[in-house]
Amino acid sequence: MTTEGPGPTGRHRDRFGDDDDLGRAFGTDTSSVPVRTTPQRVRAWSLLLAGVVVVAAVIIVVLSMIIGSVQTGVGGIFPRPDASLQRFTKDAGALDGVISTDATKPTKTSFASYDVTATVTASTELSPDQRTALIDQLSGAVADASSNGVHVYAIADLGDVDVGISPSKARTDERLRLARAIRQVAGVQQVRCVWAAASEGRADTPAGQSVEVETAPTGVDVPAVQAQVTDAVHRVFPDAAVQVVAAEQ
Template sequence: MTIDGPGQGGARPGWPQPVEADDLDRAFGPGTASVPVRNPRQRVRRSALVVVGVILVAGVLAVVLVTIIGSVQNGVGGVFPRPEAALNRFGDSAKSLSGVERVTDSKPTKTSFASYDVESRVEVSPTLSDDERTAVVDALSSAADDTSGNGVRVFAVADLGALEVGVSADTKVTEQRLALARQLDAIGGVSGVRCSWSDAGPSDEPAAQAVTVETRGTGAVLGAIVGKATQEARAVFPGATVTSAAPSS
């Protein structure tokens, strides 16, 4: 009696069954058999996942694009400065202050590849009290701070009548200029004071400050006035330049 074993004759229950190789397996060796075809449900599920992935990627790209466009419009780290826009924002803030009569803008000054200084002249009503003038100057300094940035520094000169005071985003330095202008205006023979910066451009550096005292004094009187003004000015701003000028009227 002959019993068929594995690989001999017909198949028997309990014996391992031979796996019939398809054409790919026979042609290229084991492991290369054709992949089973997915059923419709599997294809729909895969397509849905692909669509969801595409939508998510598109959403992320849209957010990034909007952010980039907004950054370019508003300025990014000094790469895209907008000096005119800064001037306009400062002007709007200044004009909203009680006692401000006029705001005049100067042409922006390019200080480096992507940096600008902008300066405005703010005329303040001469009828304001000292406290009201101080409040206006402080508010202008805050406005300069709010509108500076993205490669643009905002400055202004507040025309308070007999006094002209440089205004910057640094409130402390701005208040020092105002206090010094009042102090020098109290010197006998002085009829007006301008306390801001030199012709080199706006700056908060002590040595870059420029003070001009208006006086009709001449000779020894003029020398005494300028000497006292220089002493008091350099006590606040070491290295500051002090000059005199005849009153404009």
């Protein structure tokens, strides 16, 4: 009697047959791996290309908006002193009581900072209340025209009084009240209450103010007026510069 044992073929079938691990995991039919057709590949590339076009369009629109704001917008990314000054002169010229506006060349105070100044000539026929209202409006106008890196100032010529106009309404009102008070001092003909010149830019600090007074050419004790005016000025603006001179004959 001959006993047959498992031959190599049977062993091979047990280890590598249809039930091996790879067969159970991935299947025995290699055609089960999907292969994209040409139309599918065309659609995929078309969608990718469309996405790239949309992203590029968004980038172009954003850059255009940024460049446009820099080129045309007051208060853009870079200082534009001429645009700020033009805006102020336009707004100031439309106010009641203003006769003319005269702008000076912008002054560069640092790498990306400018001071611009305009002289506003007002009618000498304005009443005290009308003068006050005009000064308040001008202060608002310089605040609106000031922009990134640009500080707008104005000097209001009211006839016998010149008043410095800054974005600070409180400081501007102080200059006006002080100029009026000094104008009432005996012998005083002209008062200029503005700010001290400074290469690094103007300041609204009390010490950064300047008051210039002109008296009648004769018959005035200039040193006495100087002492009286200096006391009045330093009560409002401590350490401010004060100068009193007699007018030329």
